[in-house]
Amino acid sequence: MLTSKAAKRYAKAFFSLAQDKGKLDEVRADFNALAQLAAQSEELKSFLSSPLVAQDKRLELLKSLFEGKIGATAMSFITFLNEKDRTPVLAEVCEYFEVFCNEAANVQLVTITSAQELSSTQIKAIEVKLEAKLNKTIKASTEIDAALLGGFKIAIGDQVIDHSITAQLNSLKQSIVNA
Amino acid sequence: MATDIKPEEVSAILKEQFAAFESGAQTYETGKVLSVGDGIARVYGLENVMAGELVEFACGLQGLAMNLEEDNVGVAIFGEDKQICEGMEVKRTNTIASVPTGDALLGRVVDALGNPIDGKGPINTENSRPIEFKAPGIMERKSVHEPLQTGVKVIDALTPVGRGQRELIIGDRKTGKTTLAVDTIINQKGKGVQCFYVAIGQKRSTVVQIAETLKQHGALEYTTIIAATASDPAPMQFLAPYSGTAMAEHYCYLGSPTFGGTEGVAGGHALIVYDDLTKQSQAYRQLSLLLRRPPGREAFPGDVFYTHSRLLERSVKLSESEGAGSITALPIIETQANDVSAYIPTNVISITDGQIFLESDLFNAGQRPAINAGLSVSRVGGAAQTKSMKKTAGTLRLDLAQYRELAAFSQFASDLDPATRAQLEKGQRLMEVCKQGINEPQSVAEQVCLIYAGTNGYLNDIPVDKVVSYTAELNEALSTRYKDFSDKFAVEVKNDDFSKDLIAEMTDIVKSTTESFSSSL
Numbered sequence A: 001m002l003t004s005k006a007a008k009r010y011a012k013a014f015f016s017l018a019q020d021k022g023k024l025d026e027v028r029a030d031f032n033a034l035a036q037l038a039a040q041s042e043e044l045k046s047f048l049s050s051p052l053v054a055q056d057k058r059l060e061l062l063k064s065l066f067e068g069k070i071g072a073t074a075m076s077f078i079t080f081l082n083e084k085d086r087t088p089v090l091a092e093v094c095e096y097f098e099v100f101c102n103e104a105a106n107v108q109l110v111t112i113t114s115a116q117e118l119s120s121t122q123i124k125a126i127e128v129k130l131e132a133k134l135n136k137t138i139k140a141s142t143e144i145d146a147a148l149l150g151g152f153k154i155a156i157g158d159q160v161i162d163h164s165i166t167a168q169l170n171s172l173k174q175s176i177v178n179a
Numbered sequence B: 001m002a003t004d005i006k007p008e009e010v011s012a013i014l015k016e017q018f019a020a021f022e023s024g025a026q027t028y029e030t031g032k033v034l035s036v037g038d039g040i041a042r043v044y045g046l047e048n049v050m051a052g053e054l055v056e057f058a059c060g061l062q063g064l065a066m067n068l069e070e071d072n073v074g075v076a077i078f079g080e081d082k083q084i085c086e087g088m089e090v091k092r093t094n095t096i097a098s099v100p101t102g103d104a105l106l107g108r109v110v111d112a113l114g115n116p117i118d119g120k121g122p123i124n125t126e127n128s129r130p131i132e133f134k135a136p137g138i139m140e141r142k143s144v145h146e147p148l149q150t151g152v153k154v155i156d157a158l159t160p161v162g163r164g165q166r167e168l169i170i171g172d173r174k175t176g177k178t179t180l181a182v183d184t185i186i187n188q189k190g191k192g193v194q195c196f197y198v199a200i201g202q203k204r205s206t207v208v209q210i211a212e213t214l215k216q217h218g219a220l221e222y223t224t225i226i227a228a229t230a231s232d233p234a235p236m237q238f239l240a241p242y243s244g245t246a247m248a249e250h251y252c253y254l255g256s257p258t259f260g261g262t263e264g265v266a267g268g269h270a271l272i273v274y275d276d277l278t279k280q281s282q283a284y285r286q287l288s289l290l291l292r293r294p295p296g297r298e299a300f301p302g303d304v305f306y307t308h309s310r311l312l313e314r315s316v317k318l319s320e321s322e323g324a325g326s327i328t329a330l331p332i333i334e335t336q337a338n339d340v341s342a343y344i345p346t347n348v349i350s351i352t353d354g355q356i357f358l359e360s361d362l363f364n365a366g367q368r369p370a371i372n373a374g375l376s377v378s379r380v381g382g383a384a385q386t387k388s389m390k391k392t393a394g395t396l397r398l399d400l401a402q403y404r405e406l407a408a409f410s411q412f413a414s415d416l417d418p419a420t421r422a423q424l425e426k427g428q429r430l431m432e433v434c435k436q437g438i439n440e441p442q443s444v445a446e447q448v449c450l451i452y453a454g455t456n457g458y459l460n461d462i463p464v465d466k467v468v469s470y471t472a473e474l475n476e477a478l479s480t481r482y483k484d485f486s487d488k489f490a491v492e493v494k495n496d497d498f499s500k501d502l503i504a505e506m507t508d509i510v511k512s513t514t515e516s517f518s519s520s521l
């Protein structure tokens, strides 16, 4: 969940700067890798958010961690965040960055949850339908949830299209109880 | 017994239901719980949620979207927040909170959302109304002109209440506030007024007692009790008055084309008691502080005045073209040490059309109902007072005021001149006349005869401590020996008349009752 207002501001600034410099794709790839790393490593997360580590010490460590592995532009962004003592929101900045990239490219992320694994043709069919409906490029990720019993559920941001058996059983139950 | 119902039939009916049931994909909007505590959930998402919309948590609990902020929504939870955890899904319902309305609610006890809590089964009604409703404008209204008899002598004589009026009952704890309101409800029997008693932040045992009292007097059948008791969550206590008002509006707007009623139908009349708004504002203060709204005076939020003003503005007397329905409100406010200048009391006093001020000193001195006649006023009820009462009680307020002044003064003077003594004696008797027991509302005839006797000196020869039994005897006589007179009186009240013949007859009755009472002493 993205909740930090500061992260959103920084991400927006970085995004337009990267765009101006023509380094959007490079920074995007770097930030995505960073976000993944932060999600996997508890240690990195606690190091980034610990107020006990002094700023210059942290810069040293960040440099030894990332220098050379990521592009110069991304590195300069990280250095800047460190200077402002905003490293705790680094992971979120990366995620927001991705959101802005998608927005600019008119890409909509959706999550398709189903009871059983969907075939790629099925997913494709859903994507095509959604693309026509939303007028956006759809990037779908899938999840499996046996509790749905059958059918599927599509989450487009806050909006949910529920076509699962569980939902239909529930509404049948409601209609009988309230009849 | 149900032996002639066959299993096949059951299956057939169910099959029919299933066949008729059509379920496409459901589209809804969701959010996720960020944090929860103290009955408030902060929800991320719910991008398009409206303020005041009901939302549903995955565990089945409902909530009310109250704060729409840039990055989260503050939701007041209707129930135990323990069942809600971080990350739980929250759905929009796309409906503003509403309650069931209509005749099915009469005689029932419901919670702030209209769910029955009296164990008498579900409420079968198709009608519902949103709990928040904009008060009618100026064009649809008419000034208060019909009386709403409370059955309490002092009130009907000094601070009369009309249909559509908002009369505040204010006083310290245990001064008889609830009793006045309940007596007024009891007195509406057979008068075509539907009553709603909203209990906010009270003990459950008290609510049960009130329901029992109403039942005993046959008043429950036209009354709905809306109870948000002390153990209910703060949002319920905050909402209860609005829910109750929505239920009352059902009757008021029956004949109002502007507000969804049918033209040509007579609008109904409703009486609603908010017991008490002090507790409601405290619940609202709790909610607001937890939602981190800025606190103001006495830590109440800035819009606490508006919560009461928009509620009380919904009490109305509609014009003829709107069906002439009405909602009369009796809000109750509890003061601390008779302090009417605290924040909430001054607010509500300024919104209402008058106040009935109860004092613990009077109550403890045995002067019950403990109404302070000097500080109680009714700003509009005069136009709605019955003619007979207006004529008879004209001098009562003055007499009582003079008595209070003299009584304070005479504590220091050792001997008094005869004129002063006479006035004191009369005042003492009038104070006795004002006394009335609980749950015994009186008809206009009974009230007028007694006050007539008091103000015209027919009680002067009766010892002060015997006035109460004189009252009982007079009432007894009016309902037995002088039944014809009482009936005639009731007819004249209906036509808003007070003929010379009637006055003459009343004088005779009072005179003879006084004579027979004096001789029996």
Ligand SMILES: Nc1ncnc2c1ncn2[C@@H]1O[C@H](COP(=O)(O)OP(=O)(O)OP(=O)(O)O)[C@@H](O)[C@H]1O
Binding pocket: B172, B173, B174, B175, B176, B177, B178, B179, B180, B334, B368, B369, B436, B437, B438
């Ligand atoms: N006119 C009356 N004559 C005798 N007793 C009365 C009268 N009015 C009220 N009482 C008694 O006084 C007590 C308190 O009355 P009541 O509950 O109406 O007060 P209240 O102001 O609503 O109290 P609370 O602060 O608890 O809400 C009750 O026991 C009631 O029976």
Ligand SMILES: [Mg+2]
Binding pocket: B177, B178, B179, B275
């Ligand atoms: Mg009370």
